[in-house]
Amino acid sequence: MKAAVVKDFTAPLVVEDVELPEPGPGQALVKVLYSGVCHTDLHAAHGDWPVKPTVPFVPGHEGVGEVVAVGDGVTRLTIGDMVGNAWFWSACGACEFCETGRETLCPEQRNGGYSVDGSFGQYMLVDAAYAPVIPPGVEPSAVAPILCAGVTVYKGLKESEVRPGQWVLISGVGGLGHIAIQYARAMGMRVVAVDVADDKSALARRHGAELAVNALTDPDPAATIKEFTGGGVHGGLVTAVNGAAFSQAVGALRRGGTLALVGLPPEQFPLDIFSTVLFGLTIRGSIVGTRADLAEAIDFFARGLISPTYTVRPLTDINAIFDEMTAGRIDGRVVMDMSAS
Ligand code: 8ID
Ligand code: ZN
Numbered sequence: 001m002k003a004a005v006v007k008d009f010t011a012p013l014v015v016e017d018v019e020l021p022e023p024g025p026g027q028a029l030v031k032v033l034y035s036g037v038c039h040t041d042l043h044a045a046h047g048d049w050p051v052k053p054t055v056p057f058v059p060g061h062e063g064v065g066e067v068v069a070v071g072d073g074v075t076r077l078t079i080g081d082m083v084g085n086a087w088f089w090s091a092c093g094a095c096e097f098c099e100t101g102r103e104t105l106c107p108e109q110r111n112g113g114y115s116v117d118g119s120f121g122q123y124m125l126v127d128a129a130y131a132p133v134i135p136p137g138v139e140p141s142a143v144a145p146i147l148c149a150g151v152t153v154y155k156g157l158k159e160s161e162v163r164p165g166q167w168v169l170i171s172g173v174g175g176l177g178h179i180a181i182q183y184a185r186a187m188g189m190r191v192v193a194v195d196v197a198d199d200k201s202a203l204a205r206r207h208g209a210e211l212a213v214n215a216l217t218d219p220d221p222a223a224t225i226k227e228f229t230g231g232g233v234h235g236g237l238v239t240a241v242n243g244a245a246f247s248q249a250v251g252a253l254r255r256g257g258t259l260a261l262v263g264l265p266p267e268q269f270p271l272d273i274f275s276t277v278l279f280g281l282t283i284r285g286s287i288v289g290t291r292a293d294l295a296e297a298i299d300f301f302a303r304g305l306i307s308p309t310y311t312v313r314p315l316t317d318i319n320a321i322f323d324e325m326t327a328g329r330i331d332g333r334v335v336m337d338m339s340a341s
Helices: 039-046 140-147 149-159 175-186 198-206 221-228 243-251 273-278 291-302 315-326
Strands: 002-005 014-017 027-037 063-070 082-084 088-090 123-127 167-171 190-195 211-214 233-238 253-261 282-285 310-314 333-337
Touching: 002 315, 014 315, 027 140, 027 315, 039 315, 063 123, 063 140, 082 140, 088 123, 140 149, 140 175, 140 291, 140 310, 140 333, 149 175, 149 233, 149 253, 149 291, 167 175, 167 243, 175 190, 175 198, 175 291, 175 333, 190 198, 190 221, 190 243, 198 211, 211 221, 221 243, 233 243, 243 253, 310 315, 315 333
Parallel strands: 167 190, 167 233, 190 211, 233 253, 253 282, 310 333
Antiparallel strands: 002 014, 027 063, 027 123, 027 333, 063 082
């Protein structure tokens, strides 16, 4: 089968023939139809984070495809089922986090396209107990971005504790952010968005943001947001891949507000102790979502409430796609068509 392989953190991916994987006990082999491209795949390919994947590996954790074989003991999936892979690929099922509804914190978890080969190939393995099942009638290319971007922002919005009718800030209107605006609206929130380009502001408005700020041209984005919302946003989600956006988002919070950090630039940001304490702010991290969060996120999509903006490209474009992502030139998400490779 063909796959895009990371061989070296400083070199482009190589699209080449690799051996077809065999499903072990509890696993299924999936013929991949489409895979979204997440900025996490780019961080993975560059070895950006403290815990690095082992090269060579195949990235990709927004894969959608058809089960073509199952390993021993698999009863949840059968041949012909439409399933996906996810960043949260499997977990131990027995630790204190798995047992208390916080399985994405499991120290033994495996991650799709990171510690297990992912969906940037014509076939992939999934764990039959953890793979999301795609409901019938759903367009497989359009649902792909839900498997990471969708579930991550849906969970992050829950973590922001913003209630219907209140203001939420979406910082970064890329793959995650433009979908976050749609979930926020579907959850009854009012949206202000921030990015650093006018085309991103247009994308944000198209999906229902009431205010879209260009942080490069607005002299004081936090002040603009505070004025527009009458005191600041009740909560927010930072999906931007830039440390400066994080401090700016803290500055846009209303007293008592909560900020969910989602973007993962390999940087730090200064947190002002005085205002955090005096204004009772909550700053928390949010990592993808549990199997239940993912099923809920897919259900929002299947009911027609979420329509990702995306472009379909062949797998052989992967290095060009990464270049465009680095330059911030992607409108929404790119979804790769594995049959076109
Ligand atoms: O579970 C998680 N926490 C999770 C899940 C999935 C992805 C976290 N992530 C992380 C990725 O690893 C990445 O660091 O979220 C980040 C965003 O992923 P993405 O949405 O797939 O990336 P993108 O499509 O490239 O969008 C990033 C946007 O940020 C904007 C860019 O213009 C782009 O639209 N941006 C930048 I770069 N600097 C900005 C700034 N200063 C900014 N927006 C606002 N202010
Ligand atoms: Zn992702």
